Amino acid sequence: MCDPSLSQCLIGIVDDERAVRRGLSNLLKSAGYKTECFASGEALLECGQRADIDILILDIKLGGLDGFEIQSRLAASGLFVPVIFVSSYGDESVRKRAMGAGAAAFRSKPIDVDALLGDIEAVLEARRNR
Incomplete structure (x- = not known):
């Protein structure tokens, strides 16, 4: 888990639109976060247990599995991000x-x-207060 006070969290971005992935990644990097982008939910799932991802920005309508299914599969594997x-x-x-x-x-x-x-920031604050 990242140290919220340092803003060095890894934020995963799953979106099938390249421009959206790039734009979000640039925005988050300029705010001090690390990012990793995935063009599909399947690409994320192929990486296996990604406990290093602290927050996931997940598009709902993707070209394969939808965002709800991706979230469900992550939870079923024991990864609650x-x-x-x-x-x-x-x-x-x-x-x-x-x-x-x-x-x-x-x-x-x-x-x-x-x-x-x-x-x-609200997600990070909630972690800080846990």
Whole structure:
């Protein structure tokens, strides 16, 4: 687990849109975080147990397994990483499903970067207070 006071957390980004992955990665790196990007949920799962990922930004609608299935498979493998779901299909039912699945946060695309950074800080603050 990362030291939240140092902001050297590894944030995984799973999105099938290259521009989204690159943009989020650049934003988070400029804020002092480390990132690792995956073009699909399958690419993330192929890496095996990734206990080094502290927070996962996970698109819901992907070109293979969807974000909910990825989160479920990670949990079934014993890896419980805080997930911030993102989606272009951000209607209320999708948001409710994401939050009901245990997401730390849900953001609609285009992503409000200040809100996303606030979500990340909230996850880190919760860890700090545990």
